[in-house]
Amino acid sequence: MSKKGVTILELLISITLTSIIVLLLIEVIISLNKVNNNENYASDDEIKRTEIIKNIESDFFKLKLNGLTINDNKILFIFEDNSTKELTINTNSLIYDNEKYVLETKNATYSTCFKYNYQDLDNNYYLITLDIPVIIKNKKDFKGDDISLTYLGLKKENTNYQLNYTC
Amino acid sequence: MKKGFALLETIIVITFVSVSLLLLYGTFTNMFNNSEKNIIFDNASDIYKTYFLKEYLAMDNLNDLLKNENIINISCANFEKSDCETLIKNYHISNIYISKYDLKNYDKSKYKANFNEYLNSVTNKDNYLYRLIVEYKNNNTFSYASIGFGDNHE
Numbered sequence: 001m002s003k004k005g006v007t008i009l010e011l012l013i014s015i016t017l018t019s020i021i022v023l024l025l026i027e028v029i030i031s032l033n034k035v036n037n038n039e040n041y042a043s044d045d046e047i048k049r050t051e052i053i054k055n056i057e058s059d060f061f062k063l064k065l066n067g068l069t070i071n072d073n074k075i076l077f078i079f080e081d082n083s084t085k086e087l088t089i090n091t092n093s094l095i096y097d098n099e100k101y102v103l104e105t106k107n108a109t110y111s112t113c114f115k116y117n118y119q120d121l122d123n124n125y126y127l128i129t130l131d132i133p134v135i136i137k138n139k140k141d142f143k144g145d146d147i148s149l150t151y152l153g154l155k156k157e158n159t160n161y162q163l164n165y166t167c
Numbered sequence: 168m169k170k171g172f173a174l175l176e177t178i179i180v181i182t183f184v185s186v187s188l189l190l191l192y193g194t195f196t197n198m199f200n201n202s203e204k205n206i207i208f209d210n211a212s213d214i215y216k217t218y219f220l221k222e223y224l225a226m227d228n229l230n231d232l233l234k235n236e237n238i239i240n241i242s243c244a245n246f247e248k249s250d251c252e253t254l255i256k257n258y259h260i261s262n263i264y265i266s267k268y269d270l271k272n273y274d275k276s277k278y279k280a281n282f283n284e285y286l287n288s289v290t291n292k293d294n295y296l297y298r299l300i301v302e303y304k305n306n307n308t309f310s311y312a313s314i315g316f317g318d319n320h321e
Binding site for chain 2: 006010013014017018020021024025027028031046049050053054057117119121122123125127129141142143144145146147148149150151152
């Protein structure tokens with residue numbers, strides 16, 4: 001067989017194989033690009049989100065939440081022993097009990113337009129839900145990224161909750 | 168005399184590179200799937216919601232919930248709580264299940280693939296009789312959280 005050049009068949013096979021590799025490479029590059037652009041919520045922020053929720057909910061349990069007031073971007077939690085802790089929501093950080101939590105994800109911000117709801121339930125129970133959205137530019141809104149807090153408590157004489165909040 | 172690459176050499180190199188890329192792609196896909204599961208399986212806020220649901224429904228006071236079943240789907244109709252539906256709506260709950268805590272065999276074909284995957288991922292390190300599993304639905308995404316209950320005196 002002559003080795004002076006490539007036949008059309010060899011050329012076609014090479015082009016086909018190269019195309020398959022290029023396609024695979026594009027897929028890998030797209031996936032890597034997603035990580036780079038932080039389209040998926042960065043794992044650092046997932047850990048931080050869990051830490052924020054755990055710290056606040058632990059206080060709800062330990063100190064027993066008994067009231068809540070909202071003033072612009074500041075939420076004041078009032079506990080059974082009349083102690084208070086403040087949560088401040090800024091676009092780039094959350095500050096709870098003097099501890100600051102900054103988002104690491106590129107183009108991610110906390111929304112100061114959070115949702116708060118108080119609901120009376122039967123047997124003197126009440127339910128509060130507080131949802132602070134995390135907005136990531138160019139990413140579809142996903143509830144799993146939000147800082148969602150909840151508390152189910154038993155009503156007492158001095159229970160003092162703001163009933164609703166609209167931003 | 169060889170003046171360039173033979174077809175066989177080209178094919179061997181291309182195959183080697185393809186296999187490497189496929190392995191790399193597989194690794195990344197796994198990483199993405201695992202990171203997604205961190206969000207939809209036992210998400211911190213879902214665990215707290217599940218705990219409050221258990222408290223509200225006073226599940227610890229219920230005896231022999233499963234009878235002879237391994238896993239059952241329950242609803243507000245099973246409880247005498249007038250605001251149960253309100254709680255479910257507020258928490259965006261789509262399904263509530265009770266299973267044996269140490270669940271090994273059940274009919275997987277009856278449940279969603281994600282649900283089966285979740286049950287496969289849970290650990291049975293604590294000593295409970297039952298497991299309350301809650302399926303949450305937000306923007307067409309299902310997430311799962313569970314909590315053990317019922318003392319195991321054995």
